[in-house]
Amino acid sequence: MTAAAPFRTSFEDYLVGESTGDVKHEWCDGVVYAMSRGTPEHARLTMRIARSLGAVLEKGCELYSSDLMIFVEAAKLSTYADASVVCGAVETKTVRRNGKSLGEAVTNPSVLIEVLSEGTERYDRDGKFQAYKLISSLEEYVLVAQDERRIEVYRREGHDGREWRCETGGPGGAVTIRGKKIEVDGVYE
Numbered sequence: 388m389t390a391a392a393p394f395r396t397s398f399e400d401y402l403v404g405e406s407t408g409d410v411k412h413e414w415c416d417g418v419v420y421a422m423s424r425g426t427p428e429h430a431r432l433t434m435r436i437a438r439s440l441g442a443v444l445e446k447g448c449e450l451y452s453s454d455l456m457i458f459v460e461a462a463k464l465s466t467y468a469d470a471s472v473v474c475g476a477v478e479t480k481t482v483r484r485n486g487k488s489l490g491e492a493v494t495n496p497s498v499l500i501e502v503l504s505e506g507t508e509r510y511d512r513d514g515k516f517q518a519y520k521l522i523s524s525l526e527e528y529v530l531v532a533q534d535e536r537r538i539e540v541y542r543r544e545g546h547d548g549r550e551w552r553c554e555t556g557g558p559g560g561a562v563t564i565r566g567k568k569i570e571v572d573g574v575y576e
Contacts, residue, residue: 396418396419399482399489426504428533432502436500436502437450440470443569448565449473450472451471451493453467453469454467455471457471459494459518459522466515468499468501469531471493475495477495495522496525497527498526498528498564499525500529520551523548526542531574536571536572538555538571539554539555540556559572
C-alpha cells in the first residue's frame with residue numbers, strides 16, 4: 388500500500404480553515420498538519436515560563452499566548468509557538484479576500500518559547516528552529532524541558548546575526564531572557 392500524497396492548499400485557504408476550526412494547524416509550503424494538543428504539564432510549564440518572563444519584560448515588549456500565529460515568509464511556514472514576545476510595533480501578514488480579513492500572523496517576534504514534549508522535541512530543536520532563524524527580528528529562542536529542570540536559551544550573536552549561542556540553566560540555576568534573569572526552579576515549582 389502506498390501513502391497518500393499530502394493535500395496542498397494556499398495560505399489564504401489555510402487561514403479560512405484556521406478561523407473556523409478549534410484545532411490548530413501548521414502550514415508548511417502548502418501542506419497543512421494538525422498540531423498535537425499539550426498535556427497538563429506542558430500547559431503548566433508554558434504558563435509558568437510566560438508568567439516569569441512577563442513579570443520582568445521591559446516597556447514596549449508584549450507577551451503573547453499560543454493563540455498567536457507566527458508566519459515565517461522565507462520558510463513558507465505558519466505555526467504557533469507556546470509563547471511569544473514582540474518588542475516594538477507588531478508587524479503582520481494579513482490576508483484579505485473580497486475586502487474581508489481572512490486572518491493575520493505576526494512576522495516580527497523577538498522571542499519564541501517552546502515547551503518540549505516527546506512527540507515534538509526533535510522538530511522544535513531542528514526543523515522549527517531552522518525556520519525561526521530566518522526571522523530577522525528573532526533574538527532568542529527558548530526551549531523548556533518537561534522531563535527535567537532545564538531551560539535553554541538560544542541567542543542570536545555575531546556581527547551578521549547568523550551565529551547562535553546557547554545558555555542552559557538547570558536546577559538551582561537561572562537563564563537570561565531579554566536581559567532579565569529567570570530562575571529555573573521558579574518555572575518548575
